């Protein structure tokens with residue numbers, strides 16, 4: 001197969017899916033895939049055996065979920081436009097408004113729909129200001145119980161999304177206690193509560209049993225159906241970006257230029273100033289792996305290899321699914337990576353490749 005391509009490994013995906021299924025069964029919570037993290041629909045049929053549906057950030061994600069992922073479709077957006085709302089309602093099972101202002105604006109149109117409101121508890125686990133829903137002056141949800149109170153008869157659920165790559169169960173538990181203390185009287189008037197995404201419960205060593213017990217207790221004491229909205233947890237470690245070295249040079253360090261670009265194909269790492277991952281990353285040779293765009297800082301990272309890199313060598317960048325494939329772009333006109341799937345029997349199958357026509361049709 002011609003590099004560059006993203007390779008989704010179904011057996012690695014299945015590992016996460018089985019943990020999600022276990023959590024659902026034991027806790028009674030439902031799990032919706034957050035499409036903003038991962039929207040590669042070729043594996044949705046497979047994932048839908050383990051998950052209950054999807055949640056969204058826009059009209060197009062709502063439609064993608066409805067069309068490609070069997071199960072429930074939750075429609076959330078930071079703001080719906082007037083011209084979108086009819087299609088949002090036609091393609092969703094629930095609509096979640098970000099503010100009481102949006103709820104009021106679309107109250108009449110959405111009267112026969114299951115409706116929810118995003119609540120911002122003002123606490124989070126994000127270590128990046130950029131991704132912190134509870135940052136000062138946050139626009140993400142209503143934060144004041146007194147403001148929410150008058151609207152509770154118009155809705156049947158709340159969505160809280162305040163975790164971010166949170167691998168610490170005790171921190172999750174403490175924040176949920178805090179949410180119950182401040183919003184419990186309103187939560188108990190709801191039928192369903194979504195606790196959002198950002199819980200790293202498919203990670204190694206996560207105390208899944210404690211999470212299960214906590215979710216079950218939350219649902220029981222408040223008499224609500226709990227939803228989770230995993231994005232990263234659903235697809236973590238399932239996918240690689242497969243590359244080939246095109247050239248090497250030396251300028252104080254060993255440099256290898258590959259047939260990809262971090263700016264175009266793994267943008268999230270660049271935004272958060274994180275290194276890409278190469279496994280096993282051992283050996284005597286240290287090389288900086290660089291992208292082929294003309295951006296000076298288009299660098300995947302510095303890694304160790306058993307032998308000097310040379311043109312034609314194949315490299316595999318780890319963990320290339322979440323917030324990665326959804327952000328790929330045509331910067332510099334660099335060949336967009338194809339998408340391939342490694343089936344459970346080990347065979348690899350190309351499901352999409354991108355052409356010059358795809359490049360030109362992205363603009364006009």
Ligand SMILES: *Cc1c(COP(=O)(O)O)cnc(C)c1O
Nearest residue numbers: 034037161197198229230231232
């Ligand atoms: C981003 C997001 C998610 C998914 O978050 P992950 O960290 O990828 O699990 C879920 N729900 C909402 C509302 C989000 O904005």
